[in-house]
Structures are given as C-alpha cells and as structure tokens.
Amino acid sequence: MSEDKYTAQTITWLHTWVPGKLFSLRCTRDPGFRFVAGQFARLGVRPQGSEEIVWRAYSMVSAPYDEHLEFFSIVVDGGQFTSTLEHLRPGDTLYVDKTAYGFLTTDRFAQDVPATRSLWMLSSGTGLAPFLSILADLPVWESFGPLVLVHSVRTREELAYADQIAALAQHPVIGEYLQADPTRLHYVPVVTREALPGVLSQRITTLLDNGELERAVGLPLDPARACVMLCGNPEMVTDLRQRVQDRGFRAPRRGNPGNLAVENYW
Numbered sequence: 001m002s003e004d005k006y007t008a009q010t011i012t013w014l015h016t017w018v019p020g021k022l023f024s025l026r027c028t029r030d031p032g033f034r035f036v037a038g039q040f041a042r043l044g045v046r047p048q049g050s051e052e053i054v055w056r057a058y059s060m061v062s063a064p065y066d067e068h069l070e071f072f073s074i075v076v077d078g079g080q081f082t083s084t085l086e087h088l089r090p091g092d093t094l095y096v097d098k099t100a101y102g103f104l105t106t107d108r109f110a111q112d113v114p115a116t117r118s119l120w121m122l123s124s125g126t127g128l129a130p131f132l133s134i135l136a137d138l139p140v141w142e143s144f145g146p147l148v149l150v151h152s153v154r155t156r157e158e159l160a161y162a163d164q165i166a167a168l169a170q171h172p173v174i175g176e177y178l179q180a181d182p183t184r185l186h187y188v189p190v191v192t193r194e195a196l197p198g199v200l201s202q203r204i205t206t207l208l209d210n211g212e213l214e215r216a217v218g219l220p221l222d223p224a225r226a227c228v229m230l231c232g233n234p235e236m237v238t239d240l241r242q243r244v245q246d247r248g249f250r251a252p253r254r255g256n257p258g259n260l261a262v263e264n265y266w
C-alpha cells in the first residue's frame, strides 16, 4: 500500500480479556478517518525485523463519534498479523488505512418502514465487534424498536464486553433510550462448551431451528418485522444465512433494500 493511503496512529490503551487469546486496544484516530457504524478498517503492523507492513481487516468497536478507535482481537497461534499485534504496547505505532470499508451497516436496510421493526445482531467470537459500534450509535436507536444482540462463544471467559453491554443504560449518548425502556435491548450470551445455569448452550443455528432463541428473546424472527445482521465464523455465517433466507430474509440487491447483512471474518 502506498504511503499516502494510510496514517500512523499511536496505541493508547490495551485490555486483555483472555490471556493469549482475546484482547482489545485503542489507538489515536486521524481526524480525516470517517466511518459508518459496522464498517471495518484495514490495520497494519510491522513485524519485528521486517520492512513490510502486514495488513488485516478489523471492525471498529468504537462509535463513529468517538475520538479514538477501538478494536477487539483474537490471537491466532502463529498468525502473521496477530502475533505482532498482541505484543504492541501503548506508545507503539499502528497503521490505519485512510478508507473504511464494508456493508454491515443498517443504512442498507429499507428506511421507509415502521420504527417498530427489530434488529437481530447474531455474532460469534470477535464478530461481536461491529455490533458494539452499531449499539453505541444513535441512528439504530432511532430507526429500530427492539435490538437483539446474540454473542456465541466457546467458554464463559470469552464473553468479552458483557459488563459494558449491561452498563449501556449509563452510556452518555444512548443511555437515555434504555433508561426510558430497559426492554429495548435483548443481550443473549451463548456459551457452547461449558454448561452455565441460565445461559443458552446450543449453537445459534440449533437455537433457531428449535425456536429457543425466539423464546428466549420473546420476539418472532419475522422478515416483515425484523432485520438480521450476521458476523463472525464463516461457517456459522453460511449456516445462519441459509436459515434466515429460508424464512424470507434477503440481502439488499440492485437498489432493492433488503433486511439481511452479513460479514465473514475469514
């Protein structure tokens, strides 16, 4: 990538969720870097002793109005990018492509529909990231009714951001919506490889097939009254996309606004 296409930013904050597996970081943000909630950046790191910058796609966790950028990352054993990223510390440089990308955004859905429709955000692992940005953004609270966030992970410790989601009623920008109606947000953690009392333990695909997800949320997943966004493990995305398409959900196409948006992470 030529040098005029990216900026050098500085890491300002790190948080480890699961040592050696999951962490978040913040960096400074170039004032010219604009994005829509749900989009991703291309991040660059320079592995030690290398002249080349290695680039990877990363969804923004932070909201479009935040001064910083925040990202949520996996550590892949032997991964070219993450084995460098995980060792960066505050003060180190992170390169950020000047352009934001991606179509996992709610502005792709039909706008001329009642604001009572629900938005279902179904994620696995770090696929949670874009939904945190979307949830912190005002438009989603203004143009949807119930918001459903499902996060599927293998073990309880991987339920990153659960405390922040629980505290959204105190959020300075969108908190008032939850204070007015605490039932607007349905956060559904799913832990598939540990049995935890009161926590769903089957895959989201199974929970859709057996009706348990809709029962847990208390709402129907109905294309006439809902939009769906899927993000994370590509097999999960494929399997879920098939199921919601069978129910009548459609991705936007050729100018026809749809009610389904998906993003694969690998």
Ligand SMILES: Cc1cc2nc3c(=O)[nH]c(=O)nc-3n(C[C@H](O)[C@H](O)[C@H](O)COP(=O)(O)OP(=O)(O)OC[C@H]3O[C@@H](n4cnc5c(N)ncnc54)[C@H](O)[C@@H]3O)c2cc1C
Binding pocket: 040, 056, 057, 058, 059, 060, 071, 072, 073, 074, 076, 078, 079, 080, 081, 082, 083, 102, 125, 126, 127, 129, 263, 264, 265, 266
């Ligand atoms: C649009 C888009 C947005 C993305 N956003 C994020 C994000 O917000 N956070 C994030 O951690 N990653 C995200 N990724 C994945 C990211 O780009 C890299 O693949 C990841 O950082 C690993 O890089 P690597 O070079 O270490 O390993 P790679 O060589 O890129 O990947 C090696 C293998 O690791 C596994 N893998 C890669 N990424 C993940 C992941 N996120 N979770 C679980 N397994 C994975 C896959 O099996 C993959 O084949 C995104 C990818 C895309 C396409």
Ligand SMILES: NC(=O)c1ccc[n+]([C@@H]2O[C@H](COP(=O)([O-])OP(=O)(O)OC[C@H]3O[C@@H](n4cnc5c(N)ncnc54)[C@H](OP(=O)(O)O)[C@@H]3O)[C@@H](O)[C@H]2O)c1
Binding pocket: 074, 124, 125, 126, 152, 153, 154, 190, 191, 192, 193, 203, 204, 205, 233, 235, 236, 237, 239
């Ligand atoms: N998490 C770990 O402790 C661990 C350890 C070693 C290596 N890794 C590697 O790290 C990578 C990412 O791991 P991860 O735990 O973040 O992601 P993951 O394997 O994508 O699992 C995240 C969640 O998605 C679910 N899922 C996976 N495929 C699905 C499908 N087709 N349909 C519905 N749900 C599906 C998983 O359920 P299931 O539990 O039923 O699969 C789990 O709840 C993988 O490549 C893995 O091999 C992870």
